Amino acid sequence: MSEATRLSHGKVRPGLIVTWTVLFIGGLIMVSPLAFMFSTSLKTADQIYDLRLIPAAPTLANYIAVLADGRFMRWFFNSTLIAVIVTVSNCFFDSLVGYTLAKFEFRGRYFIFLAILSTLMIPTEMLVIPWYLMSSQLGWLDSYWGIMFPGMMTAFGTFLMKQFFETVPNDFIEAARVDGLNEFQIWWKVALPLVTPALSALAIFTFLGNWTAFFWPLIVTTSKELYTLPVGLSSFAVEQSIQWEMIMTGAAIATLPTLLVFLVLQRYIVRGVMLAGLKG
Amino acid sequence: MATIELEKLVKRYGKVEVVKGIDLSIADGEFVVFVGPSGCGKSTTLRMIAGLEEISDGTLKIGSEVVNEREPKQRNIAMVFQNYAIYPHMTVRQNIGFGLYTSKLDKAEKDKRIEEAGKILGLEALLDRRPAALSGGQRQRVAIGRAMVRDPSAFLFDEPLSNLDAQLRAQMRIEIKRLHQKLKTTTVYVTHDQIEAMTMADRIVVMKDGVILQVGTPSELYDAPVDVFTARFIGSPSMNLVRGRRTASGAVMAPVGDILIGVRPHDLIAHATVTGSNGFTVTGTVSAVEPLGPETLVHLDVADTSIIATVREKFVPTVGSTLTCEAAPGDLYLFDASTERFLGRS
Numbered sequence: 001m002s003e004a005t006r007l008s009h010g011k012v013r014p015g016l017i018v019t020w021t022v023l024f025i026g027g028l029i030m031v032s033p034l035a036f037m038f039s040t041s042l043k044t045a046d047q048i049y050d051l052r053l054i055p056a057a058p059t060l061a062n063y064i065a066v067l068a069d070g071r072f073m074r075w076f077f078n079s080t081l082i083a084v085i086v087t088v089s090n091c092f093f094d095s096l097v098g099y100t101l102a103k104f105e106f107r108g109r110y111f112i113f114l115a116i117l118s119t120l121m122i123p124t125e126m127l128v129i130p131w132y133l134m135s136s137q138l139g140w141l142d143s144y145w146g147i148m149f150p151g152m153m154t155a156f157g158t159f160l161m162k163q164f165f166e167t168v169p170n171d172f173i174e175a176a177r178v179d180g181l182n183e184f185q186i187w188w189k190v191a192l193p194l195v196t197p198a199l200s201a202l203a204i205f206t207f208l209g210n211w212t213a214f215f216w217p218l219i220v221t222t223s224k225e226l227y228t229l230p231v232g233l234s235s236f237a238v239e240q241s242i243q244w245e246m247i248m249t250g251a252a253i254a255t256l257p258t259l260l261v262f263l264v265l266q267r268y269i270v271r272g273v274m275l276a277g278l279k280g
Numbered sequence: 281m282a283t284i285e286l287e288k289l290v291k292r293y294g295k296v297e298v299v300k301g302i303d304l305s306i307a308d309g310e311f312v313v314f315v316g317p318s319g320c321g322k323s324t325t326l327r328m329i330a331g332l333e334e335i336s337d338g339t340l341k342i343g344s345e346v347v348n349e350r351e352p353k354q355r356n357i358a359m360v361f362q363n364y365a366i367y368p369h370m371t372v373r374q375n376i377g378f379g380l381y382t383s384k385l386d387k388a389e390k391d392k393r394i395e396e397a398g399k400i401l402g403l404e405a406l407l408d409r410r411p412a413a414l415s416g417g418q419r420q421r422v423a424i425g426r427a428m429v430r431d432p433s434a435f436l437f438d439e440p441l442s443n444l445d446a447q448l449r450a451q452m453r454i455e456i457k458r459l460h461q462k463l464k465t466t467t468v469y470v471t472h473d474q475i476e477a478m479t480m481a482d483r484i485v486v487m488k489d490g491v492i493l494q495v496g497t498p499s500e501l502y503d504a505p506v507d508v509f510t511a512r513f514i515g516s517p518s519m520n521l522v523r524g525r526r527t528a529s530g531a532v533m534a535p536v537g538d539i540l541i542g543v544r545p546h547d548l549i550a551h552a553t554v555t556g557s558n559g560f561t562v563t564g565t566v567s568a569v570e571p572l573g574p575e576t577l578v579h580l581d582v583a584d585t586s587i588i589a590t591v592r593e594k595f596v597p598t599v600g601s602t603l604t605c606e607a608a609p610g611d612l613y614l615f616d617a618s619t620e621r622f623l624g625r626s
């Protein structure tokens with residue numbers, strides 16, 4: 001039980017009331033667009049400018065229409081495939097490089113680390129043109145790989161994993177080395193399980209980032225079959241005479257995987273934090 | 281099981297030599313304890329034996345084979361670390377079994393060894409727990425279990441007990457010793473605690489600043505330390521040292537003498553009533569008393585040094601009083617005042 005709740009059994013402190021009020025208003029502001037999104041997705045076209053939160057005559061017709069639309073399913077599939085592959089790739093390569101930078105001594109280690117870190121300072125907008133030129137020269141335009149390659153490894157993920165691997169005691173690694181594991185086995189069996197919180201956080205960030213990515217997929221794809229969900233949904237808005245209820249329905253469905261990913265991985269973050277407490 | 285031989289073993293970090301060419305021959309089945317102050321190179325030496333640290337110079341032989349260039353896993357040694365290094369994400373059983381991770385044994389044999397180690401170490405009931413649910417002593421036992429199941433040619437311990445409280449430490453000392461008597465595996469044990477060294481070792485290796493000062497059995501070290509450092513390091517409380525000079529019958533205190541007289545607090549006895557003495561006597565002012573039950577330690581200011589004596593009788597001297605204590609003939613250790621080398625007993 002938190003200290004705040006225990007205190008509230010007696011007198012509620014005025015500071016607490018202010019805090020809770022501010023948090024409550026903040027929460028309301030954050031949730032309201034989502035609430036309107038769901039609400040709109042349950043309305044018919046002629047109701048959408050009726051801003052009541054509870055639709056007068058809720059209907060699932062929009063969901064049926066969107067799910068029956070083959071394009072939507074295709075984009076959903078594309079987004080899922082890309083987000084999963086990129087997430088797995090980041091969890092693997094970022095942590096492998098992060099581990100190497102954290103736990104091995106070699107010439108130029110610090111320089112490599114700085115070089116990786118320095119790429120964090122370049123905004124994506126500046127990279128889009130080089131990425132595009134590179135894709136076009138290598139024939140990657142309008143392909144899954146073209147959408148994925150810039151994100152297969154990230155400097156941020158490498159940095160995050162390096163920082164966490166540094167907290168893994170060397171004794172753990174050396175004990176495994178004496179027990180005869182090779183370096184890859186040590187990373188996989190010993191070091192990686194000890195940084196699951198960081199790994200889960202990285203997986204969530206990466207999945208969300210790729211799931212909602214819009215700018216680069218829009219630029220690199222031309223054929224509709226390769227659109228990701230955000231790009232596809234925005235094309236809904238452009239082509240048809242903006243069907244808000246359809247866009248909101250698509251968006252509502254699109255939030256589900258992110259919720260799922262978060263709910264599944266969040267457990268590991270909590271468990272990982274507990275694990276970290278018993279070292280030594 | 282195997283012998284371990286260190287020949288002119290050197291470790292350099294850059295230009296700094298931290299282990300300065302040490303020679304040591306460890307017999308098969310022997311329990312050798314490296315002892316010395318923090319930073320003297322004990323861990324570095326042990327890690328060179330384990331293969332975790334590159335050997336800068338010299339030769340290391342395990343079982344008469346030169347292993348300088350071998351990876352840790354090819355040396356077939358097991359190591360127990362100060363921080364236990366047992367994995368929080370695995371159960372006790374998995375942790376102990378981890379020692380066999382790369383072994384070619386079949387599953388049944390592995391399980392048998394794990395059960396056996398669990399039994400010997402009193403962990404049977406805990407095999408399916410996670411380390412979080414274990415006490416410090418139990419965790420260290422798990423680490424020992426992981427080393428045991430491998431049936432290695434040698435055990436290496438690096439200060440395995442320093443994270444435990446005093447009582448548990450005393451208990452684990454005995455357990456490790458007993459385990460060694462049972463398994464008879466060559467063991468190299470590193471500690472900065474001379475009590476651990478005295479109680480556990482077949483032979484003690486005293487190190488200081490990257491060199492070996494003395495190698496010997498606990499009683500050899502206690503009775504004939506090579507120099508002042510070893511003499512003060514072995515035994516607790518530390519040996520008293522005063523300046524003095526030789527006499528026909530032994531030695532006496534003298535402010536400008538050419539020798540150092542060492543006498544262990546244990547051998548320097550204060551009595552309630554002074555009797556005619558035939559040995560070495562010291563008189564000083566009591567500055568503190570530490571009643572321990574069966575005896576009392578008395579801190580005395582003598583000239584400009586402080587020494588510790590023992591009272592065996594049921595009397596506790598008052599602070600500030602003057603007290604004379606004596607040591608029997610033969611209980612003195614004499615050292616050269618300039619070189620601090622041991623000259624002999626008197």
Ligand SMILES: Nc1ncnc2c1ncn2[C@@H]1O[C@H](COP(=O)(O)OP(=O)(O)O)[C@@H](O)[C@H]1O
Pocket residue numbers: 293298316317318319320321322323324325
């Ligand atoms: N990786 C390292 N780089 C430089 N110096 C080191 C390194 N490891 C240990 N040392 C130095 O070597 C000396 C011996 O260390 P160590 O063997 O750990 O001492 P002990 O175990 O006896 O306390 C110390 O002075 C320490 O500072």
Ligand SMILES: [Mg+2]
Pocket residue numbers: 319322323324439
């Ligand atoms: Mg050490």
